[in-house]
Amino acid sequence: MRILVIDLEKREHSYLEDEGLRSRYIGGVGINTALLYKNIDRTISPFDAKNSLFFTSGALVGTNIPTASRCEATALSPTGYFGTANSGGKTGFAIKLCNIDSVWIKGKSKTPVYALINEKGVILKDASTLWGKDTFETVHILKEREGKNAEVLSIGQAGEECVHFASIQADYHHSFGRTGLGAIMGSKKLKALCFIGKGEIQIRDKNLLRAVTKKFRERILSSDSFGYTRRYGSMVVSDVYNKLGILPGRNFRQGSFDNWEATRGRRFFEEKYKERTLACVSCPIGCLHWSKVKDGEYAGYETCGLEVTFTLEFGAKLDLESIPEIFQCVELCNRLGMDVISASATVAYIIELFEKGFLKEADIGFSPAFGDFKSIYKLISMIGMKEGIGEMFGHGIKYAVEHFKGSESFACEIKGLEMPVRDPRGRFDTWMLGVLINTRGGDHLRIRTPVDDLKDFERSYEYEPLALSPTELELVDMPQALKDSILGRPPSKVAIPAMAKYSEEYMTLLNSFGLCIRPPVLRTIGPSLMSEAFRAVYGYEIDENELLFAAERIVNMAHLFNLDRGLTFQEYRYPERFYKELEGYVKGKRMPLDHIRIEGMLKAYFALRGWDETGRVKEETIKRLGIE
Amino acid sequence: MAKKTILKNHERCSGCMSCVLACSLFNFNVINPEKSFITLDKNDEKQSFTISVAEGCKLCGECITACAYKALRWEDANPCD
Numbered sequence: 001m002r003i004l005v006i007d008l009e010k011r012e013h014s015y016l017e018d019e020g021l022r023s024r025y026i027g028g029v030g031i032n033t034a035l036l037y038k039n040i041d042r043t044i045s046p047f048d049a050k051n052s053l054f055f056t057s058g059a060l061v062g063t064n065i066p067t068a069s070r071c072e073a074t075a076l077s078p079t080g081y082f083g084t085a086n087s088g089g090k091t092g093f094a095i096k097l098c099n100i101d102s103v104w105i106k107g108k109s110k111t112p113v114y115a116l117i118n119e120k121g122v123i124l125k126d127a128s129t130l131w132g133k134d135t136f137e138t139v140h141i142l143k144e145r146e147g148k149n150a151e152v153l154s155i156g157q158a159g160e161e162c163v164h165f166a167s168i169q170a171d172y173h174h175s176f177g178r179t180g181l182g183a184i185m186g187s188k189k190l191k192a193l194c195f196i197g198k199g200e201i202q203i204r205d206k207n208l209l210r211a212v213t214k215k216f217r218e219r220i221l222s223s224d225s226f227g228y229t230r231r232y233g234s235m236v237v238s239d240v241y242n243k244l245g246i247l248p249g250r251n252f253r254q255g256s257f258d259n260w261e262a263t264r265g266r267r268f269f270e271e272k273y274k275e276r277t278l279a280c281v282s283c284p285i286g287c288l289h290w291s292k293v294k295d296g297e298y299a300g301y302e303t304c305g306l307e308v309t310f311t312l313e314f315g316a317k318l319d320l321e322s323i324p325e326i327f328q329c330v331e332l333c334n335r336l337g338m339d340v341i342s343a344s345a346t347v348a349y350i351i352e353l354f355e356k357g358f359l360k361e362a363d364i365g366f367s368p369a370f371g372d373f374k375s376i377y378k379l380i381s382m383i384g385m386k387e388g389i390g391e392m393f394g395h396g397i398k399y400a401v402e403h404f405k406g407s408e409s410f411a412c413e414i415k416g417l418e419m420p421v422r423d424p425r426g427r428f429d430t431w432m433l434g435v436l437i438n439t440r441g442g443d444h445l446r447i448r449t450p451v452d453d454l455k456d457f458e459r460s461y462e463y464e465p466l467a468l469s470p471t472e473l474e475l476v477d478m479p480q481a482l483k484d485s486i487l488g489r490p491p492s493k494v495a496i497p498a499m500a501k502y503s504e505e506y507m508t509l510l511n512s513f514g515l516c517i518r519p520p521v522l523r524t525i526g527p528s529l530m531s532e533a534f535r536a537v538y539g540y541e542i543d544e545n546e547l548l549f550a551a552e553r554i555v556n557m558a559h560l561f562n563l564d565r566g567l568t569f570q571e572y573r574y575p576e577r578f579y580k581e582l583e584g585y586v587k588g589k590r591m592p593l594d595h596i597r598i599e600g601m602l603k604a605y606f607a608l609r610g611w612d613e614t615g616r617v618k619e620e621t622i623k624r625l626g627i628e
Numbered sequence: 629m630a631k632k633t634i635l636k637n638h639e640r641c642s643g644c645m646s647c648v649l650a651c652s653l654f655n656f657n658v659i660n661p662e663k664s665f666i667t668l669d670k671n672d673e674k675q676s677f678t679i680s681v682a683e684g685c686k687l688c689g690e691c692i693t694a695c696a697y698k699a700l701r702w703e704d705a706n707p708c709d
Contacts, residue, residue, distance in 0.1 A: 062659055064649040064694060093645075097661070143672070172672070201659040209653075221696070277697065278675055279642035282649065284696030286642045290675050304675060 001031070004100045006115055006122055008188055009049060009107030013122040015100070022101075023540055026547075027059030029084055030512035030554045031102060032074035036082070037557040042564040046078045046180075047162060047187040053105040055095065055153075055193075058514010061281075062096035062201040063209060065533055066216045067516035067525075069280040071095060073176040075184045078164035078396070079416030081565055082439050082558045083179035088280035091170045091195075092514055094151030098197030105188060114154075114192040116146060119199035127191035131160060134335035135169040142194050151195040156337030158384040159186035164396040165342030165418065169334055173304035177339040179417060179440050180396075208536035212529070217284055219524035224472065226285065226520040230277065232266040233287035234308040234518070239265050240454050241308075245585020246426030247316040248419070250370045251348035252412055252577060255426050255585035257316070264315040264323065269306055273323060278304065285520055291327075298324040305330060312421040313344035318351075319371040328373070329380060336384030341443075345418035346393050347379045349400070349411055358404045364389055409576035415567065417441025424574060425583040425590040427456070429464040430499045433601055436572050437500060439558040446511075449503045450476045450522045451487070451494060461597040463493045477526025478502070479544055497604035505551035512554070553625045556609070560617055560627065569614040572602050632687055633703045640699040641677040643668060647691035647700060654690045666691050 001022040006013045025034040032054040044050045053075040060068035071092035077083025095103065099119040112127040130138050138154040152171060159166040159182030166182030167175045176182075203209050220226060228236045238260075241247050245255030262268060269291075278288035293301040305327060314326040333340045351368045353359045361367050365388055368375035382390030393400050397418055401411040412419040414435065419442040424432040434447025453467040466487055468476070473491055476483075483491065486498045506526065510517055513530050527544035534540045534547075542550075559567075574593065583590040603613050610621030651664040661667070665685040669678040679699065681691075692700045 064646055064653065064659075090645075140672075148670075148672070173675075198662050199660070203653060203657075203659065206653065206657060217696070276639070276676070277642050279644035279697075281645050283642075283644050284646070286644070286697065288642075302674065 001102075002100045003102040003104055004098070004117065004122065005104045005106060006124075007106045008109040008113065008124070008190060011109075011124055016104075022059070022538065023542065024550060025554060026509070026512035026534075026550060027061075027101065028056050028070065028072040028512040028514050029074065029086070029508060030550065031056040032072050032084065033554050033558050035102070035104060036074055036076070037561055040076055040561075042561070044076070046076050046080065046184060049108040049188075051076045051184060051187075053181065053184050053188070054102060055091075056102040057092035057095045059512060060533055060537060061092035061514040063203060063213075063537055064282055065209070065213050066220050067280070067283045067285065067521055068514050069093065069282050070511070070514040070516065072511055073168060073181050075181055076565075077440070078162070078180040078183050079398070079441055081415055081441060081562045081567060083181055083184070084440055084558075085167070085176035085178045085181055086445075086511055087170045087174045087176045088283075088516065089170050089174035090151050090281050091153060091174070093281045094195035094197065096201050097199045098195055099199035103193065105185075105190060108187065109189040112189045112191050114142065114194055115190065116194045116196065118195075119197045130191045132157065135337050136172055136335050138192055139169075139172055142192060146194050147196055149196070152192055154192040154337070155182040155185050155190075156335055156384070158336040158338040158394075159183055161384075161386040161394065162186050163338060163384060163386060163394040164399070165339040165346075167333075167337050167339045169337050173334065175334065175339070178341065178443055178445075180339070182337045203537055204539040205536050208532075212532045212536045216525060216529060216533070219475065219529075220284060220520045223475070223520040223524050225523060229285055229287050229518055229520050232270055233289055233306075235266040235269050235306055235311065236308070237454060238269070238308050238311055241312065241422070243586065244426050244454065244456055245583065245587065245590055246422045248312060248421060248423055249316045250319055251317060251352045251410060252419075252423050252583070253581075255423050255583050255590060257319075258586070259321070263321045264311050269323060273306065275302075280516070283516065285516070285518060287518055293324045293327070296324060298328070301327065303327050303331060309421055310340060313340055314376075317344050317348050318376050320373055320376065321371065322373070325373040329377060332377060332380050332384070336381070338380070338384045341420045342396065342418040343380055343383060345412055345420075346383060346397055346400075347376055349397050350379055350389070350393060352410050353404055353407055356407070358407055359389070409580065412442070412575050412577070414442030414574065415571045417443055420444050423578075423583055425578055425593055426585065428459050428461060428593065430494060430496050430503060433496055433500045433598075433605065434503065436574070436598070436602065437504070437605060439555065439562060445517065446507050447500055447503045448507060448517060448522060449494065449499050450478060450506065450526065451499075452522075459591070461594065461601055462496060464496060466491055466494050472523070475524050477524060477529050478506075479527065479548070497601050498608060500605050501608045504555055505548050508551040508554050509547055512551070553627060556617060556621065556625055557627060560622075563616065567615070572615065634681055634685070634687070634692065635701050635703050636679040636681070637699050637701075638676070638678050640697045641668065641679055642697045642699070643670060643675070643677045644697070646694040646696065647679075650690040650694035654688065655686065
């Protein structure tokens with residue numbers, strides 16, 4: 001385990017070797033959490049020079065194990081809490097080819113710089129001519145300057161301006177999107193990291209790796225969701241979200257749209273726009289698309305996408321019907337270096353503020369509206385550049401709501417992070433409890449169950465039905481004892497708080513090993529296969545239960561960090577809209593959520609974690625997990 | 629018997645590099661794209677790839693096994709497989 005430490009203030013670099021970190025924290029988010037927990041002063045502001053930014057490749061990245069491509073970036077977020085984001089593409093592999101596993105960025109530079117990194121070391125170079133440029137321009141210039149195969153991580157104007165939800169863009173189309181890590185990079189005057197390593201990755205047991213790789217691949221390719229995911233990518237769920245009424249339409253006021261499938265559905269997208277399949281390093285699924293607009297105003301335009309998140313955010317939350325217009329909004333966010341979800345949520349909040357009279361045309365400079373591409377595009381740009389009202393809203397919804405008393409019920413953020421893609425009233429399941437317990441705030445990507453099926457059911461809060469067939473369930477790689485305790489014996493239904501705990505640990509493992517979280521992986525690859533892969537690549541004999549224990553420790557450390565930063569039980573709450581308003585969808589109305597019942601589920605989850613009723617970690621839990 | 633050759637379908641290449649990784653690992657015991665007989669040349673603007681097989685390739689077939697997109701195949705393999 002080799003960490004490259006770059007001190008921007010002293011303009012020097014060094015290497016840390018620590019094999020103990022690998023066996024205890026695995027890689028990716030696990031290593032980053034440990035580094036953050038041990039090294040970041042809990043009292044500082046996120047933009048303090050003492051904040052650090054960590055990048056760590058997943059432990060299996062750089063091998064041919066299917067989907068092992070992913071890399072994690074972590075820092076104290078502008079939200080004030082644990083900030084972390086994950087990206088695929090080639091970044092994790094490029095880091096490993098510099099003969100390192102992690103990059104730890106310390107301090108602040110006085111002037112804009114970029115770091116050129118290879119297996120021999122680091123050169124900090126002047127970036128004053130890059131400052132002010134968007135990420136596409138930055139990547140293009142650095143590839144011309146440093147070599148066309150360079151892997152470039154960069155920030156755009158949003159990161160430079162410390163927009164609280166600025167992203168770090170990897171190459172042109174991949175993002176470390178959530179929790180504003182681009183703003184941390186911007187505060188350090190670090191415009192880009194440029195990896196040009198030509199190193200080597202050693203494998204402990206080549207024959208075992210071959211066998212494990214084969215097993216991973218056979219399981220992923222035989223998953224019932226593989227064919228659909230190859231064909232539609234993440235857009236596979238676009239239609240079912242509409243049917244279930246879980247779209248975040250018009251700032252979570254409309255769960256379905258009558259013309260959704262005809263304008264933003266998966267088949268419509270595939271037939272009209274998709275040209276080719278693309279993939280991250282080592283991935284046999286290929287959920288990425290290269291797409292082309294063939295007619296209309298944007299005829300000839302080509303891009304990477306469409307991801308369902310883009311469709312749900314710009315297509316539903318902001319009600320843009322046209323896929324080419326959605327593409328334009330995504331490219332603008334990518335160029336400015338801004339998280340698509342938070343940007344869209346903030347624009348939705350501004351439009352609803354305007355509709356309800358909190359903001360006037362004179363405050364904004366024009367009249368914004370849902371479904372109106374021009375005003376939406378302009379607002380995204382104003383936020384990313386912090387122009388006009390973009391100055392205030394660039395601090396995020398949690399900050400802005402202080403200026404608009406009475407708008408709290410539709411200010412859609414949790415723990416300072418803007419809410420994403422799904423309306424919890426449409427289907428309250430493990431995934432939706434997960435949005436409340438997620439250590440990075442209002443986010444849907446850290447608690448996903450391996451048995452989720454996205455079918456409709458009557459809300460119970462405590463349980464969701466188990467619709468997998470016995471054969472499908474057999475494929476799910478999850479310790480049998482946990483299957484029995486969470487799903488019942490024989491398996492019948494999913495106990496939501498217990499599955500939320502398991503799913504959080506399971507996804508922590510995926511994000512530590514650098515594996516993908518798409519359904520063909522979720523349904524087939526679990527702790528026992530990860531254990532085999534860990535042995536093949538590093539020689540560690542760590543079984544599935546020990547891996548889950550390590551993940552439990554990692555989750556607790558992230559949570560303890562948040563508690564030290566002042567997190568309270570009151571922040572585990574959806575905005576009032578979700579508890580008071582009915583949600584309309586194709587089949588009628590969904591009832592508001594029951595706050596008391598959800599609080600009960602949170603407390604059940606806390607108890608399973610060994611936390612008290614307010615979410616404080618009990619001393620005995622800290623001791624059991626061996627956290628110092 | 630005619631010598632086997634590897635046929636490339638650049639259009640099908642997803643850029644996943646599984647062929648590159650497999651080649652270097654199974655021929656040189658390390659993962660190092662510089663050592664692989666296979667290289668992918670990426671066109672950034674179109675996100676498309678051109679596959680090249682260097683001289684010296686041992687025709688071991690690891691790259692073909694690794695490719696999940698059928699971008700590589702033996703010359704005599706049925707293209708519809």
